[in-house]
Amino acid sequence: MSKRDYYETLGVAKGAGYAEIKNAYRKLAMQYHPDCNPGDKSAESQFKEANEAYEVLKDEQKRAAYDRYGHAAFDAATSGGRGGGFEFNFGSGFGFADIFDEMFGEVMGGGRRNARNARGADLRFNLEITLEEAFTGKNAEIHVPSSMICESCQGTGATGGAAPTPCGTCHGAGKVRAQQGFFTIERTCPTCQGQGRVIKDPCKSCGGSGRMRKEKTLSVTIPAGIEDGTRIRLGGEGEAGLRGAPPGDLYIFLSVAAHRLFQRETANIHCRVPIAMVTAALGGTIEVPTIDGSRAKLAIPAGTQTGQQFRLKSKGMSVLRSPTRGDMFIQVQVETPVSLTRRQEDLLREFEKSGDTHTQSPESSGFFKKVKDLWEDLKD
Numbered sequence: 001m002s003k004r005d006y007y008e009t010l011g012v013a014k015g016a017g018y019a020e021i022k023n024a025y026r027k028l029a030m031q032y033h034p035d036c037n038p039g040d041k042s043a044e045s046q047f048k049e050a051n052e053a054y055e056v057l058k059d060e061q062k063r064a065a066y067d068r069y070g071h072a073a074f075d076a077a078t079s080g081g082r083g084g085g086f087e088f089n090f091g092s093g094f095g096f097a098d099i100f101d102e103m104f105g106e107v108m109g110g111g112r113r114n115a116r117n118a119r120g121a122d123l124r125f126n127l128e129i130t131l132e133e134a135f136t137g138k139n140a141e142i143h144v145p146s147s148m149i150c151e152s153c154q155g156t157g158a159t160g161g162a163a164p165t166p167c168g169t170c171h172g173a174g175k176v177r178a179q180q181g182f183f184t185i186e187r188t189c190p191t192c193q194g195q196g197r198v199i200k201d202p203c204k205s206c207g208g209s210g211r212m213r214k215e216k217t218l219s220v221t222i223p224a225g226i227e228d229g230t231r232i233r234l235g236g237e238g239e240a241g242l243r244g245a246p247p248g249d250l251y252i253f254l255s256v257a258a259h260r261l262f263q264r265e266t267a268n269i270h271c272r273v274p275i276a277m278v279t280a281a282l283g284g285t286i287e288v289p290t291i292d293g294s295r296a297k298l299a300i301p302a303g304t305q306t307g308q309q310f311r312l313k314s315k316g317m318s319v320l321r322s323p324t325r326g327d328m329f330i331q332v333q334v335e336t337p338v339s340l341t342r343r344q345e346d347l348l349r350e351f352e353k354s355g356d357t358h359t360q361s362p363e364s365s366g367f368f369k370k371v372k373d374l375w376e377d378l379k380d
Helices: 006-010 018-032 041-057 060-074 096-104 131-136 277-282 342-354 362-379
Strands: 123-129 138-149 175-180 183-188 211-222 231-234 250-256 262-265 268-276 284-289 295-300 309-312 328-335
Touching: 006 018, 006 041, 018 041, 041 060, 123 138, 131 262, 138 250, 211 231, 211 250, 268 277, 268 284, 277 284, 277 328, 295 309, 295 328
Parallel strands: 123 250, 268 328
Antiparallel strands: 138 211, 175 183, 231 250, 262 268, 284 295, 309 328
């Protein structure tokens, strides 16, 4: 009995793309799978037929040979006589595990992963700096506990740095297969634990892991103008990989400590400064501290009120990777004098009686006028 054409078996045209072939096969596999049709020999036969067709058509080289020679391309008796022929053995280890891995590997996390390529873990280090350090930048020295390459075996895990030998059970694959009826079950090799290699004489210093727990000292450059929450990545400074695998990365998370005088807003700085009542009333000049450690003079105009804000240009924070600076904003708070002498109290009472409250306290007089008008409206 002659075999059906593979394209006809899957129900696709000869020029169909891989995605169309894969989808067609998937539908047939789910329809005729023996688990869904227990005891149905016809369904089992159709499942095997679809499986065989898909195995050929999914491979570009096998498909090209099939398109040229048909089923004869995979006949062991004729393939040896043709250059470029392909030998296909449906029973040579290909099973539903391969199909499932191909169909769902990306959805389930990228398919199988060989443990021998286990990259070292990434590390996180929290570093707090002051606002002044964020302004000027600094070189910080940090101490990070980490796994480092064993110096005795140079990361191989074997005594004297000898290279591990291929595992005799899985022959270096890191996984073994077992046939259980129609299915092929794949699992991690129990001998090498998925490494694909074994160490006959483990290193005494690291116990065969190729790495040791140590604390390493690193120098980190903090650029001027850096902001709270910034993350700095140091490539290859994480934990060492297992038995020579690549190391992970180190991520430094920066936090800027709260300042006792200044509040930062991006590149600008805000500062609240108390001033005497006389200075606020008559005007004058005050000195205010700045983030760079110097003092700046600020002119206070007569009649300044609490909450009034003044701007000092280019007295704020450094801007990251720029020579410019932000601005500094001063918010004044007029202080009411306390513990007055008898003479000072008399002078203030005399001041109160001598002038117009509308000019002496314009904000309060305006407020109480609004209150009076509100009460009058409520009476009407």
